[in-house]
Amino acid sequence: MILIVGGAGYIGSHVNKVLNEKGYDTLILDNFSYGHQELVQWGEVVEGDLGDGELLDRIFQEYPITGVMHFAAFTYVGESVTHPAKYYHNNTSNTLNLLRSMIKNKVRNFIFSSTCAVYGFPEKIPLTEDHPLDPINPYGRSKLMVEQMLHDFSQAYDFNYISLRYFNAAGCDPEIETGEWHEPETHLIPLILDAARGIRDKVSIFGTDYPTPDGTCIRDYIHVLDLASAHIKAMEYLEKNNKSQIFNLGNGQGFSVREVIECCRKVTGKNIQAVDEDRRPGDPPVLLGSSKKAKELLDWKVEWVELEDIITSAWKWHEKLYQELKTR
Numbered sequence: 649m650i651l652i653v654g655g656a657g658y659i660g661s662h663v664n665k666v667l668n669e670k671g672y673d674t675l676i677l678d679n680f681s682y683g684h685q686e687l688v689q690w691g692e693v694v695e696g697d698l699g700d701g702e703l704l705d706r707i708f709q710e711y712p713i714t715g716v717m718h719f720a721a722f723t724y725v726g727e728s729v730t731h732p733a734k735y736y737h738n739n740t741s742n743t744l745n746l747l748r749s750m751i752k753n754k755v756r757n758f759i760f761s762s763t764c765a766v767y768g769f770p771e772k773i774p775l776t777e778d779h780p781l782d783p784i785n786p787y788g789r790s791k792l793m794v795e796q797m798l799h800d801f802s803q804a805y806d807f808n809y810i811s812l813r814y815f816n817a818a819g820c821d822p823e824i825e826t827g828e829w830h831e832p833e834t835h836l837i838p839l840i841l842d843a844a845r846g847i848r849d850k851v852s853i854f855g856t857d858y859p860t861p862d863g864t865c866i867r868d869y870i871h872v873l874d875l876a877s878a879h880i881k882a883m884e885y886l887e888k889n890n891k892s893q894i895f896n897l898g899n900g901q902g903f904s905v906r907e908v909i910e911c912c913r914k915v916t917g918k919n920i921q922a923v924d925e926d927r928r929p930g931d932p933p934v935l936l937g938s939s940k941k942a943k944e945l946l947d948w949k950v951e952w953v954e955l956e957d958i959i960t961s962a963w964k965w966h967e968k969l970y971q972e973l974k975t976r
């Protein structure tokens with residue numbers, strides 16, 4: 649049985665769905681601070697907090713957990729600058745709590761949701777796993793500290809991990825059973841889709857003077873189901889090889905903010921209004937990853953190659969979110 653910490657969130661709920669489709673038993677631990685009950689449709693659920701060491705010990709003693717996937721983190725980069733304690737407490741200190749309980753209860757396989765934010769400003773594109781690590785905000789540092797703990801734990805204890813550095817997670821389950829539901833929403837694609845639906849009157853373009861072909865930031869958008877398949881392959885790799893690893897997970901293609909908006913116009917058929925604004929602090933001009941290592945060692949493949957398909961899947965979910973879920 650796999651313990652999915654934060655399984656009621658965007659990425660965790662997709663991984664939970666795919667694990668169950670593949671025949672794994674899952675147990676979700678979520679405190680529902682940002683997660684949603686509606687997104688947990690597979691596996692068993694325990695409502696509780698990572699800070700609760702007794703609860704963690706009880707879970708490891710009562711359930712036959714063989715591996716842990718950890719998605720429960722705060723991810724608002726801007727908020728991490730104004731409320732760093734919240735980020736170090738939840739993302740770093742609570743993760744330490746989880747790791748200690750795993751060691752104590754002899755659960756040795758751990759998959760960690762890391763981020764391309766650990767790199768900071770890129771010196772070289774595409775980013776590879778050996779690029780220098782110099783995060784530029786507390787969010788990225790809170791995740792890097794966990795990577796450092798993981799390294800030390802794997803040296804000292806009977807413990808193996810895989811750290812997955814996601815680029816920009818995008819898209820949703822095409823069967824629209826789960827999807828992206830952040831409150832507040834700050835991510836580009838769902839905000840553009842809000843504008844397409846008329847929930848917002850426009851979308852802001854943060855910065856038009858970047859050193860990129862059209863002056864707007866370039867990101868690497870990776871479908872959430874491609875992230876999900878990598879998690880399963882990562883867990884299988886740990887079970888087979890007993891060897892810790894760090895992998896980038898990106899699509900390998902870069903799209904500018906203007907290109908993403910244009911693609912959303914095409915998918916939705918709506919004339920989405922976009923307004924040029926100042927840069928958002930802390931945004932690197934280009935984040936683009938090489939996932940060669942994951943492809944080679946995990947035998948992982950990106951299935952969702954086209955941005956248009958990724959956005960189409962997000963648009964389908966967006967309909968359900970506003971027609972059914974947010975009206976309750």
Ligand code: UFG
Nearest residue numbers: 723763764765834835836839852853854865867905928931
């Ligand atoms: N953007 C806009 N307008 C908006 C929202 C975003 O122009 O209304 C731009 C941003 O400036 C950025 C791009 O769209 O250039 C993508 O922004 P997102 O907020 O969707 O995603 P980020 O790249 O900021 O964030 C992602 C993850 C974070 C992670 C970060 C690493 O969501 O968890 O990558 O840099 F920390």
